[in-house]
Amino acid sequence: MERPRDEFDTDYEVGQDNVQVMGMDIHNPVFGISAFLILVFVVLTLIFPADAKVMLDGAKGWSINNFDWLFMVGGNFFVLFCIALIFLPVGRIRLGGKDAKTDFTTLSWFAMLFAAGMGIGLMFWSVAEPVAYYTDWWGTPLNAPAKTAEGAAAAMGGTMFHWGLHPWAIYGVVALSLAYFTYNRNLPLTIRSTFYPLLGERCWGFWGHCIDILAVLATIFGLATSLGLGAKQASSGLAFLFGIPDAINTQIGIIIAVTAVAIFSVMRGLDGGVKLLSNINMVMALILLLFVAIMGPTLAILISAETIFTSYLENILPLSNWIGREDDKFFHGWTVFYWAWWISWSPFVGMFIARISKGRTVREFMIAVLLVPTLVTMVWMAVFGGSALYQAQNGIGALANGIGEVSLAMFQMLENLPLVSITSALGIILVLVFFVTSSDSGSLVIDSITAGGKVDAPVKQRVFWATLEGMIAAVLLFGGGAEALSALQAGAITTGLPFTVVLVLMCVSLYRGLSREQQR
Numbered sequence: 001m002e003r004p005r006d007e008f009d010t011d012y013e014v015g016q017d018n019v020q021v022m023g024m025d026i027h028n029p030v031f032g033i034s035a036f037l038i039l040v041f042v043v044l045t046l047i048f049p050a051d052a053k054v055m056l057d058g059a060k061g062w063s064i065n066n067f068d069w070l071f072m073v074g075g076n077f078f079v080l081f082c083i084a085l086i087f088l089p090v091g092r093i094r095l096g097g098k099d100a101k102t103d104f105t106t107l108s109w110f111a112m113l114f115a116a117g118m119g120i121g122l123m124f125w126s127v128a129e130p131v132a133y134y135t136d137w138w139g140t141p142l143n144a145p146a147k148t149a150e151g152a153a154a155a156m157g158g159t160m161f162h163w164g165l166h167p168w169a170i171y172g173v174v175a176l177s178l179a180y181f182t183y184n185r186n187l188p189l190t191i192r193s194t195f196y197p198l199l200g201e202r203c204w205g206f207w208g209h210c211i212d213i214l215a216v217l218a219t220i221f222g223l224a225t226s227l228g229l230g231a232k233q234a235s236s237g238l239a240f241l242f243g244i245p246d247a248i249n250t251q252i253g254i255i256i257a258v259t260a261v262a263i264f265s266v267m268r269g270l271d272g273g274v275k276l277l278s279n280i281n282m283v284m285a286l287i288l289l290l291f292v293a294i295m296g297p298t299l300a301i302l303i304s305a306e307t308i309f310t311s312y313l314e315n316i317l318p319l320s321n322w323i324g325r326e327d328d329k330f331f332h333g334w335t336v337f338y339w340a341w342w343i344s345w346s347p348f349v350g351m352f353i354a355r356i357s358k359g360r361t362v363r364e365f366m367i368a369v370l371l372v373p374t375l376v377t378m379v380w381m382a383v384f385g386g387s388a389l390y391q392a393q394n395g396i397g398a399l400a401n402g403i404g405e406v407s408l409a410m411f412q413m414l415e416n417l418p419l420v421s422i423t424s425a426l427g428i429i430l431v432l433v434f435f436v437t438s439s440d441s442g443s444l445v446i447d448s449i450t451a452g453g454k455v456d457a458p459v460k461q462r463v464f465w466a467t468l469e470g471m472i473a474a475v476l477l478f479g480g481g482a483e484a485l486s487a488l489q490a491g492a493i494t495t496g497l498p499f500t501v502v503l504v505l506m507c508v509s510l511y512r513g514l515s516r517e518q519q520r
Helices: 030-048 049-066 068-087 106-117 119-134 150-162 165-183 193-206 206-242 247-297 300-321 326-355 362-393 406-414 421-452 457-494 496-519
Strands: 018-021 024-027
Touching: 018 406, 018 421, 018 496, 024 030, 024 068, 024 193, 024 421, 030 049, 030 206, 030 421, 030 457, 049 068, 049 119, 049 165, 049 326, 049 457, 068 300, 068 326, 068 362, 106 119, 106 247, 106 326, 106 362, 106 406, 119 150, 119 206, 119 362, 119 457, 150 300, 150 326, 150 362, 165 193, 165 326, 165 362, 165 496, 193 206, 193 496, 206 247, 206 406, 206 421, 206 496, 247 300, 247 421, 247 457, 300 362, 300 421, 326 421, 326 457, 326 496, 362 406, 406 421, 421 457, 457 496
Parallel strands: none
Antiparallel strands: 018 024
C-alpha cells in the first residue's frame, strides 16, 4: 500500500528544468551562473592577485573575528544533534526505505567517506600541528606552556579537537539531510532539497538556485585551492627527497598529472573510480601507519595514544567554549579557521557521503560518519603525531627546531626512521592519490548539483568539472602564484559564514522530516 501524501511531498521531477547543451544535461540556471561567476573570479584574481588577496583576506578575517561565536555555537550544536540522532527512535529509519539495500560493502563505504572527508589533511597536519602547538609556532591550546610535558599533552588534545567529532558532525548533518530527502522523499540529490520542509515549492525557484550556486562555488574553490596548495606540498616533498627543482613547472606538472588521473577515474564512475582508488589508498595508509608504529618510538606512541584520548576528553569542553578565551592566536588562528573551512567543505563532502550511503539506517550512518572516523583519526594522530612530538622533545632531526615548512613536516619525521626513501615515496603517492579521490568525488558532486540532482548525467559533464578544477588551480598558480591561491582559499573560507546558518536550518528541516517519517 502506498503511503499517504503529506506536506513534504512534491510533484517536482528530477531534471525537469534541465536543458541539453553540447551533449550535456545541465540545470538552468545553476550551471550557467556558476560557470560565469567562476570565470569572473579567476580572471579578476589573475589581473589583480594582490588586491584580491587583501580583499578576501579582509572578508575572511571579518567573518572569523566577528562571528567566532556563531562558528563555535554551530559546531557544538551539530555534535550534540548528531549524537542525539544515534539514540533517538528516528535512528531506526533506513535511508531508502525499510527494504533498501546498500550499494557498497562497509569497508569500501568507510574508505570512500574517509578519503573524501579529510585523508589528505591528515597526511600533513597529523605531524605538523602537534609540533606547531608544542613549540608555540602560532599559539598554544588554552595557553599551555610551550615545550613542556603539559604543553605536549595539550598539543595532542588540541590537534584531536580539530580533527575529531566536530568536523565529522558538520559533514554528517549535510550528508544525512541529503541522503534522507533524496532516498526517502525522492527529491533531487542537491543541497536545495534539504530545505523543502521549510521553503516548500520555493525550493525549485530563486532561493533554491542561490543555495545550489553557493554550494558549487564553495566546492570548486575549496577543491582548486587544495589542488594548488597540494601541488606545492608534493613539489616540496620531491625536492626534499630527490632533488627535483621545486619550481612552478614541477607544480603545474603535478596538477596536470593529478587532473588526468581524476578525469580517467570519473569516467569509470563510482565503482571503477573512487571506490577502487579509496580502497588502494586505505591499504597504503595502513601499511605506512604500521611501519611508523613498529619502526618508530613504539613506547612513546603507546603513551601518546593514552595522552591524546585523555587530553581530548579533558579539554573538549574548554576548547568548545568561546567566551572569555585568552588564547586568541590559537582560538581564532586555528579553531575558528578550521570550523569555517570544514563548513565550507560540507556541501562537497556531505553530498558525496550521501551519494554512497543508501541502505544504511540513520543510527548506523551516524556511528560510521561520526564515531568511527574519530577513533581512526585518534589512532593516526597517536602514531604520527606521537612520533613527531617524540623527535621534537628529544632533539631528533629537523622537527626539534619546530615547524619550518608544513609540507615537509611528514618527510622530516620519516627521515629519522629506516627505509626513508621507500616510506617517503609511499607518502608522496598517498598524497597524490588522496588528491585524485578528492578531485574525483568533488567532480561527481558538482556534476550532480549542476544537473539538477541527477546522478547519471553524461560522462562529458563530469569530465568538464574535473578539468575545470585542474585548470583553475594551474592558471591561478601560474598567473598569480601563492597570492592568488591564498585569495581563493580566503574566498572559500568566507563562504563558511552563510553556510553555518544554512546548516542550522538544515538540522531543523531534517528533524521535521525524520519525525514525520517515524510517525508513519
